[in-house]
Each structure stands twice: as structure tokens, then as C-alpha cells.
Amino acid sequence: MFYREAGDYKTSYAQDNQTFPIAFDRYRYYFVVAVGFALLPFVMTDYLANAILLPFLIYAIAAIGLNILVGYCGQVSLGTGGFMAVGAYTSYKLMTAFPWMDMVSVTLLSGLMTAIVGMAFGLPSLRIKGFYLAVATLAAQFFLVWLFNRVPWFFNYSASGQISAPERSMFGWAITGPAANPSVKYLFCLLFVFVLAWLARNLTRGSIGRQWMSIRDMDIAAEIIGVNPLRAKLSAFAVSSFYVGIAGSLFFTVYLGAVEVGASFGIQKSFLVLFMIIIGGLGSIFGSFAGAAFMVLLPVALTRIFADGFGWDTALARHIEFVIVGGLIMFFLIVEPHGLARLWALAKEKLRLWPFPY
Template identity: 55%
Template sequence: MIYREAGQFKTSYQADSAIFPIVQDRYALWCVMLVAFIAVPLWASEYLIGSILIPFLILSLAALGLNILTGYAGLLSLGSAAFMAVGAFAAYNFMLRVPGMPLLAAFMLAGLVAALVGMVFGLPSLRIKGFYLAVATLAAQFFIEWALTKFGWFSNYSSSGVISAPKMQVFGMPIETPQMRYLLTLTVVVVLTVAAKNMIRASTGRAWMAVRDMDVAAEVIGIPILRTKLLAFAVSSFYCGVAGALWAFVFLGTVEPQAFDLRRSFEILFMIIIGGMGTVLGSFLGAAFIVLLPILLNVMAGWLHGAVSSQLLSNIEYMVFGALIMAFLIVEPLGLAQLWRIAKEKLRLWPFPH
């Protein structure tokens, strides 16, 4: 069969510890990259790029940030959207108040600001965990949203609180078309995903997982709990902050606190639950599920247009969406990433799968 690793011998430690040790996985990854970077900008429609692929990539990045905190470090958070808001407003103010600020530098600095804010709200994790920590991070959601609305300096004293994102330019090249905005988003997401994957495989990721599995045992073997937990909050908030800047600048074109409300935080949490906690792939699969399912339900609702009222259709959409999520979690509580892992194992052992 095509998916076999027989005869692929590892002659070095680097080869054995590669991210994709099987040759077919590496070929598949390069094919996906070629399609994403070349085929999609050339042939995909503007609707597909602007309304589906760009929000999918940005939400995948935010879900990856939350997955680092919740899936790998075991620290539950309900304030992901708040840290996205911090990143969005920080990037806007860097571009507004620092003459000649490069766009990518503004995004990275916005991520660092979100990381600092995340560390502040991560301090309660040193004393509490589980449901109580979720409540503490929920306070961050309400406080940050209130602060961004209350203090006009963040929005440059706009009367409505909604401000237009400045024009984007990278290395002197304007980012105006949907294809250019897509390529910018894709490049940022790919770079940060590779960085997260390597970080998780290094000693930092092993420390996070040790704290997640049993923090007392982790402290006994010498893992600094304070530094490990705060680093998890910082890295998670950094990713969410960059995702928030991309959401405001690339997708919406406006910066407003209402775009990062509590509903967005729950949406990101559902992504990692459905996709699979503790996996990088699960962040992308969960984001694809959350982004594509409402579109599919809207298409199905369009077939019933005229037969039932629009308000009833909207309620049915929410009901079906919730029922599908519950049914999926009952069938496979470890998420879509586990289904993908099982399928790969069966292919590797075919025709004798377990």
C-alpha cells in the first residue's frame, strides 16, 4: 500500500526525532503547502478566501494558543477572546502612535503585550486550578472588554468605539487584495505553528505536560511550577494576541471590543474540545468544524426558505449545531485528531488493522 514505513530506516537521532518521521507524511505536507500557497491564491474565489479560509486560519491560530494552555499545560481559560482584543488594540495603537512601524513588527509587539496581560491574569493559577481558574480568567474577559470600551485612548477617542484598521503594507508591498491578505495570514500562521510544534516537543512542552498530568510530582522532580505556568499563559496569550491583530486588520478591517466578546471565547474553547486537546492538528480540525458547520447549516436552511420563518430557521440552526457537538463528543470525546490518528494507524497496519 501507499502508506507504509517499511524500509525507512533511521540512521541518526535527528531523523528519528523529526516532526514527520514517515516520508509519506512529509510529501503530504509539502503538497498541502503547495496547494495553500500557490493553487488557492490563483484559483480560489474571493468569497472562499475572504469569508472562509482567512477566518479559518485566524481562528486556528487562536485555538492553537488556547490548546497550549489548556491541552498541554492543563490550565483552563475562558478569556481567549479578551487576549485577542488586547492584541488587536495594541497593534492598532502601535501603528497609530509609532511612525514608520512595520506591520509584522506591530503584530509581534501586540502579541508580546497580550502575553504580559496574560501573565498578569495567569497569576491566580499558582493557587487555584480547574473550575475556579476558569472563573478567574472569565474575569479577565469582562475586565478587558470593559477597559477597552471605558478608556477612549485605546480607540483614539472614537465616539463609537469602532475604528478602521490602517492600510497594511509589508516590505513596501501593499496588502489590499483578498489573495494578499490570505497569503499574509497563511505565512504568519505557518511560522507560528511550526514554532509551537517545536516548542511542545522541547523541554518546555514536556514541562507543561508534566504540570498538566500531576503538578505535585512535576515540582518534586524539579520543574519550576511558577515559571512553567506563567510561561504557558504568556505563550498562549501571545498566540491569541497575534490572532486578534490578524482578525481586526486582515479579516474585519475594523478594531472594536464587541468582536471579541465572551461568545468568541467559548467558540475557541469548543474548537479545541472538538478538534482534540493536546494536539496541534486538533486546533485546525476544530476550527474547520466550527467555521464550516454553520455555512453548511445555512445552505440546508436555504432549501427550506419560505416553508418556515427566518427566526425559526435561526433557532433550528443553533439547536442542530449544539446537538451535533454533543453527539460528536459522545462518539469520540478525544476529538477529530484522535479519529485521524486511528485512521493513520489502520492504514499503517492494513490489511491487518486492530
């Protein structure tokens, strides 16, 4: 009843352009942000942070990044895991080489480094499209993992070949390392998610976002009306890799603390993030969150039901879980190829008319 534009008059183009044009949407967004920042940190537990919220937030950043490239600019990438590894290893090198550097700078610089690497691997996109580009980015995935595995300089010649994050703190609160409080880790990630999602929304609704989408929808027409394809594609690769690099950095420093590149940033990670945006919805910021939530929460929920609820063997529960997740992915692709974001949009469309559908 109260979910509609009636009576909510827009008197300027700026108002018409806002992210949440319907007042109810806007209030719900404020509410979610308020709960995220002001309520959740006080009820945080180790389990809630490590099993659910941290992976959700970090994957959401990666999914937004990949969505900018695949969903908005239409350039398929299977190199997400490799680019996350670039972010993680840049963080590791920065943290060990410059111990005085604060974590925000470390994370941002890791993102920038990944943006540069991403642009380099984005160069083939100027000549090839679709599946062929996917294969080219797959090469990036394998090359980067190989590089971090084989060149000892990247893991500081440690015997195990692993990297582990030293303890760093900001304002007296430990962010990384075993002593870090889950609330602090959570807030640190949430801050990045909040700012990065806002920036992504601004980019995608402005001129550069329209250039990306025009390249996605019809690249020849885009070029003829004045889009420079080189600039549009490489900027998409740069921005996307920036996000993915930050996700990789947080994944290593804040979430896991120690990683082995093949296990943490292998091809499975690339597919996982790609599934997130396909299920969530290509070309939608909300879809990136929905997809990340789906892929993070569903396994956790199923494990709780099968292992804790029914008392099954954990290995069996885990296998059943794979079957169910796989089945659900297929179900979603058949029922709604445009993902959860489209379902959400349809629900909102219905709600706007409810209870008088005519």
C-alpha cells in the same frame, strides 16, 4: 499499502524525533503547504477569503494558542476573547501612533503585549486550579472588555467607540483597509499560521513542552522531578497569549477592519475558541486546525445548504444551524471525547495495518 513505516529505517534520534515520521505523512504535509502557498492565492475570491479561509486561519492561530495553555499545560482559560482584544487594541494603537511601522512588526508587537498581559492574569494559576482558575480568567475576560470599552484612550476618543484599521501596505501590496486584495490578506495570514504552527510544534515536542504536560498530568510529581511550576505555568500563559494576541490582531486588522470590542471579543469568542480545541482535540496541534475548520466551515456549509439549497428564510436557517452545531458538539463529546485529532489518529492507525489487519 504505502502508509506504513516498513522499510523506512530511522538511523538517528533526530530522524525518530521528526514531526512526521511516516514518509507518506510527510509528503502529504508538503502537498498541503504547496497548495496553500502556491495554488490557493491564484484562485482566491472575496467570498472564499472572507467567509472561509481568513477566519479559519485566524481561529487556527487562536486555537493553537489556547491549546498550548489548556491542552498541553492543563490550565483552563476563559479569557481568550479578552486577550484577542488586547492584541487588536495594541495593533490599533501602534498603527495610529506609528504610521510608518510595518504590519509584521505591528502584529508581533501586539502578540508580545498580549503575552505580558496574559502572564499577569496567569499569576493566579500558581495558587488555584481547575474551575476556580477558569473563573479567575473569566474575570480577565470581563475586565479587559470593560477596559477597552470605557477608557477612551484605547479607541483614540472616537465618537462611536469603534476602532478601525487604517490602510497599510507591504512591498506595495495593501494588507489592511478596504483596498486590500483577498489573496494578499490570505497570504499574510497564512504566513503567520505556517510559522506559528511550526514554532508551536517545536515547543511542544521539546523540553518545555514536556514540562507543560507534566504539570498537566500530575503537578506534584512534576515539581519533585525538577519542574519549576512558576516558570512552566507562566511560560505557558505567555506563549499562549502571544498566539491569541496575534490572532486578535489579525482578526481586527486583516479580517474585520473595524471592531467594537463587546461584539467581537466578548465571552462568546472565548467559548468559541474553547469549543474548537475541545472538538479538535486537546493537546494536539492538528486538533487545533481540525477544530477551527469544524467550527468555521460547518455554519457556512449549513447556511449554504439551507438558505441557498432549500431556499429557506435566512433567519430560520441560522437558528436550525445553531441547533445542529450544538447537537454535533454533544455528539462528538460523547462518541470521541478526545476530539477529531483522536479520530484522525485512530484512522491512521487502521491505515497503517490496511489491508492486512493482523
